Amino acid sequence: MGEELEKLSTHLDNIRDLLYSDLRQLIEQPSVSARNEGIRECAELVKNMLEREGFDVKVYDADRPVIVASITSSDDRPTILMYNHYDVQPPEPLEEWNSDPFKLVERDGFLFGRGVADNKGDIAARLTAVRLLRHTYGELPVSLKWIIEGEEEVGSPNLGAFIKEHKDELNADACLWEAGDISDEGVPNLYLGVKGLLYVEISARTSSGDRHSMYAPVIPNPAWQLVQALNTLRGSDGRVKIKEFYRDVRRPSKKEAKLIRSIRLDANKLRQSLSVNRLTEKNRVKLVEKLIMSPTCNIAGLVSGYTGPGAKTIVPSTASVKIDFRLVPDQRPEKILTLLKRHLRRFGDFEVRVYAMESPARSNPDAAIVKAAEETAREVYGVSPNTWPSVPGTGPMSHLIQLGIPSAMLNCISHPGSNFHAPNENIAAKDLERSVIHLAMLMKRFAEKIGR
Amino acid sequence: MGEELEKLSTHLDNIRDLLYSDLRQLIEQPSVSARNEGIRECAELVKNMLEREGFDVKVYDADRPVIVASITSSDDRPTILMYNHYDVQPPEPLEEWNSDPFKLVERDGFLFGRGVADNKGDIAARLTAVRLLRHTYGELPVSLKWIIEGEEEVGSPNLGAFIKEHKDELNADACLWEAGDISDEGVPNLYLGVKGLLYVEISARTSSGDRHSMYAPVIPNPAWQLVQALNTLRGSDGRVKIKEFYRDVRRPSKKEAKLIRSIRLDANKLRQSLSVNRLTEKNRVKLVEKLIMSPTCNIAGLVSGYTGPGAKTIVPSTASVKIDFRLVPDQRPEKILTLLKRHLRRFGDFEVRVYAMESPARSNPDAAIVKAAEETAREVYGVSPNTWPSVPGTGPMSHLIQLGIPSAMLNCISHPGSNFHAPNENIAAKDLERSVIHLAMLMKRFAEKIGR
Numbered sequence: 079m080g081e082e083l084e085k086l087s088t089h090l091d092n093i094r095d096l097l098y099s100d101l102r103q104l105i106e107q108p109s110v111s112a113r114n115e116g117i118r119e120c121a122e123l124v125k126n127m128l129e130r131e132g133f134d135v136k137v138y139d140a141d142r143p144v145i146v147a148s149i150t151s152s153d154d155r156p157t158i159l160m161y162n163h164y165d166v167q168p169p170e171p172l173e174e175w176n177s178d179p180f181k182l183v184e185r186d187g188f189l190f191g192r193g194v195a196d197n198k199g200d201i202a203a204r205l206t207a208v209r210l211l212r213h214t215y216g217e218l219p220v221s222l223k224w225i226i227e228g229e230e231e232v233g234s235p236n237l238g239a240f241i242k243e244h245k246d247e248l249n250a251d252a253c254l255w256e257a258g259d260i261s262d263e264g265v266p267n268l269y270l271g272v273k274g275l276l277y278v279e280i281s282a283r284t285s286s287g288d289r290h291s292m293y294a295p296v297i298p299n300p301a302w303q304l305v306q307a308l309n310t311l312r313g314s315d316g317r318v319k320i321k322e323f324y325r326d327v328r329r330p331s332k333k334e335a336k337l338i339r340s341i342r343l344d345a346n347k348l349r350q351s352l353s354v355n356r357l358t359e360k361n362r363v364k365l366v367e368k369l370i371m372s373p374t375c376n377i378a379g380l381v382s383g384y385t386g387p388g389a390k391t392i393v394p395s396t397a398s399v400k401i402d403f404r405l406v407p408d409q410r411p412e413k414i415l416t417l418l419k420r421h422l423r424r425f426g427d428f429e430v431r432v433y434a435m436e437s438p439a440r441s442n443p444d445a446a447i448v449k450a451a452e453e454t455a456r457e458v459y460g461v462s463p464n465t466w467p468s469v470p471g472t473g474p475m476s477h478l479i480q481l482g483i484p485s486a487m488l489n490c491i492s493h494p495g496s497n498f499h500a501p502n503e504n505i506a507a508k509d510l511e512r513s514v515i516h517l518a519m520l521m522k523r524f525a526e527k528i529g530r
Numbered sequence: 531m532g533e534e535l536e537k538l539s540t541h542l543d544n545i546r547d548l549l550y551s552d553l554r555q556l557i558e559q560p561s562v563s564a565r566n567e568g569i570r571e572c573a574e575l576v577k578n579m580l581e582r583e584g585f586d587v588k589v590y591d592a593d594r595p596v597i598v599a600s601i602t603s604s605d606d607r608p609t610i611l612m613y614n615h616y617d618v619q620p621p622e623p624l625e626e627w628n629s630d631p632f633k634l635v636e637r638d639g640f641l642f643g644r645g646v647a648d649n650k651g652d653i654a655a656r657l658t659a660v661r662l663l664r665h666t667y668g669e670l671p672v673s674l675k676w677i678i679e680g681e682e683e684v685g686s687p688n689l690g691a692f693i694k695e696h697k698d699e700l701n702a703d704a705c706l707w708e709a710g711d712i713s714d715e716g717v718p719n720l721y722l723g724v725k726g727l728l729y730v731e732i733s734a735r736t737s738s739g740d741r742h743s744m745y746a747p748v749i750p751n752p753a754w755q756l757v758q759a760l761n762t763l764r765g766s767d768g769r770v771k772i773k774e775f776y777r778d779v780r781r782p783s784k785k786e787a788k789l790i791r792s793i794r795l796d797a798n799k800l801r802q803s804l805s806v807n808r809l810t811e812k813n814r815v816k817l818v819e820k821l822i823m824s825p826t827c828n829i830a831g832l833v834s835g836y837t838g839p840g841a842k843t844i845v846p847s848t849a850s851v852k853i854d855f856r857l858v859p860d861q862r863p864e865k866i867l868t869l870l871k872r873h874l875r876r877f878g879d880f881e882v883r884v885y886a887m888e889s890p891a892r893s894n895p896d897a898a899i900v901k902a903a904e905e906t907a908r909e910v911y912g913v914s915p916n917t918w919p920s921v922p923g924t925g926p927m928s929h930l931i932q933l934g935i936p937s938a939m940l941n942c943i944s945h946p947g948s949n950f951h952a953p954n955e956n957i958a959a960k961d962l963e964r965s966v967i968h969l970a971m972l973m974k975r976f977a978e979k980i981g982r
Contacts, residue, residue: 354737
């Protein structure tokens with residue numbers, strides 16, 4: 079064990095109780111953004127914890143308040159911005175929980191409770207890391223800014239505008255986004271980017287109501303129109319057939335390609351954990367590349383006519399499909415929407431409704447914050463991390479990357495069985511504690527690298 | 531007015547009350563097969579009416595009894611079989627009725643009540659026609675058989691087997707199926723056949739549950755699989771692309787083609803009444819031909835993944851489609867099913883579930899019963915009828931045609947606004963009374979043509 083790691087571990091022993099008491103308080107304060115339950119109370123709780131650790135705290139009032147906190151060092155130290163959210167998913171179905179979702183319960187080394195993985199555990203770990211650094215070194219190696227929103231679980235509808243409006247206030251040398259995770263084999267996963275998203279509903283209507291299907295020979299069927307149009311959107315190989323769809327796709331850099339090749343992913347384990355009958359890609363490297371570098375056109379929902387039990391002989395009056403396009407840099411959801419609409423025009427009279435647009439973004443793998451996280455992860459976990467150029471999913475991280483702030487998910491709180499958004503959400507106590515130490519070390523290392 | 535017509539009209543005046551009192555009793559006895567409500571009571575009521583008119587009546591016991599009645603003439607007269615059903619559709623939604631569905635109510639010359647058009651009005655008219663013939667001529671010109679089932683509105687699940695089992699008992703020179711109708715312009719519509727039906731549900735499943743759509747690049751999506759397979763089933767012109775699908779389609783005979791050309795159908799009125807934005811065929815003759823002579827592959831229902839409000843980013847685990855194939859002579863539903871399964875095998879692992887199979891059938895337009903109906907319709911209605919080689923829909927008429935009994939819908943009870951299966955079901959009193967006279971005349975004419 080390195081000297082630094084040993085020192086931090088020893089000091090953590092002295093403040094461990096605070097980590098768990100913070101986490102307990104956060105879990106016991108419900109904060110369900112979907113129904114605005116406990117949101118203000120939770121914001122107040124987080125504010126008090128931040129002030130206790132010496133942060134200057136502003137609470138921007140809104141339906142769900144945004145907290146912006148900061149600790150500014152006296153000298154010109156580099157600044158790290160942190161992003162979290164204090165809201166959680168609804169706990170339902172309650173009957174599937176083995177304990178009260180709003181109590182922190184430990185069983186066999188695992189901590190259970192709504193939000194413990196996503197991402198109140200992360201908030202508690204970061205608060206403790208700040209204290210740990212001061213406790214161990216007498217001061218913080220960096221200036222800190224922290225934005226904690228209360229509506230991530232309902233899609234962060236206002237975050238982009240907020241960041242734009244407060245971009246000077248939030249400016250930093252790097253951003254620690256929400257946490258990464260630890261694989262079943264104990265390998266820390268770090269993520270440097272997000273895919274974008276364009277979520278649309280495409281509908282066709284041909285009459286005021288369903289008609290007897292004896293008229294099928296002579297009246298239009300919107301389900302057939304939709305099926306025919308859909309079939310022109312995507313090939314059986316998954317490739318999107320909209321003209322110019324791939325035009326702005328940035329090829330993986332040499333460094334990104336190297337990272338992709340080095341990622342340890344057990345394809346068979348992935349298949350089993352998803353319980354699908356097969357993966358569409360067998361080669362490990364191609365599997366990783368597809369997962370994080372391929373844009374998609376995915377049917378998320380499809381409905382027309384009669385969908386109940388048994389038979390009903392009708393020509394439907396409407397048909398609609400929900401599609402999520404996951405995008406990669408430098409695709410822009412606004413442009414993809416334009417291309418989609420232009421494409422559809424050739425196949426009939428479709429209505430296109432937009433539910434979500436989010437830009438893709440990837441941070442530079444050579445950024446100091448990434449290097450600092452990789453190096454210290456190796457020391458804390460005893461193994462090289464997987465550095466993923468992107469997650470396969472989408473998040474509002476692009477708003478910061480677009481401002482030129484290298485942003486990434488670099489703390490490893492959760493594990494593949496953490497049950498995000500599901501009953502019995504949990505993290506391992508050991509992972510939580512290691513993440514505190516990793517976080518403290520990576521902040522210090524980052525400051526050393528920046529060398530200010 | 532012809533002499534015969536005048537005589538029958540005069541005699542009808544004397545027995546008109548019976549027509550309406552029979553109809554009133556039939557309407558006031560609910561007989562909803564879908565929930566077995568009043569079925570036995572209605573069978574008993576019909577049996578009593580039949581016996582009153584001198585029929586020998588057998589009631590075949592079953593969940594919903596089948597009534598078979600007959601009047602055998604002393605000499606060797608030709609035999610007409612009649613088919614009806616004493617059950618009705620459920621009356622819901624009740625709040626949309628302007629009067630009690632189980633009361634016979636007259637307003638402005640129209641008779642309202644559940645079953646008045648489909649097809650208790652027909653039963654009452656036929657009972658009255660029998661009495662009218664006896665009253666006018668002292669005897670019946672034909673021997674009569676009458677099968678009245680109680681589960682037509684739930685798809686006649688046992689009729690085919692019943693007819694096969696009782697084919698000697700039901701044997702006849704011709705069959706009068708349920709009634710035809712009168713167009714808005716006062717033209718009687720006669721129908722000589724039915725389309726067949728193959729109703730299937732095709733499903734795909736790729737995992738045990740829906741998955742986060744970030745995995746879309748590497749896991750199969752059953753909705754896409756289904757869309758791609760569906761697209762191979764049917765061209766955008768509506769033509770079915772299953773190999774050998776059209777192989778057994780019998781071309782319209784010269785006589786049928788001539789009938790099609792002579793049918794008066796207002797395409798614009800049809801479009802308006804269906805309130806569709808357009809018909810897929812503008813030419814009147816082609817429109818009629820498509821409607822009754824083209825087999826179809828119709829999507830009646832389609833569902834996959836998330837179909838609620840808003841967005842949900844998932845890869846669905848299942849996708850399924852309900853398809854009804856309307857078939858024409860000499861396609862067989864069993865064979866089409868085999869062709870379909872063979873076709874689908876090329877596109878993935880689909881489950882095919884069969885909900886309904888019914889054979890198509892058309893009677894010969896030159897059959898004596900058709901000629902008799904056409905001639906007498908001209909006399910009663912003062913206009914040549916439209917003789918449709920087939921209805922666009924499906925019914926169990928094929929079971930009789932396949933036995934070699936010319937069968938057709940030749941009485942004109944309902945009109946385009948009769949609201950079949952819907953609230954405020956109705957017929958015009960005038961149409962009901964004319965159908966009694968037409969029926970009496972066509973029976974007499976039929977006997978003269980057969981000349982026995």
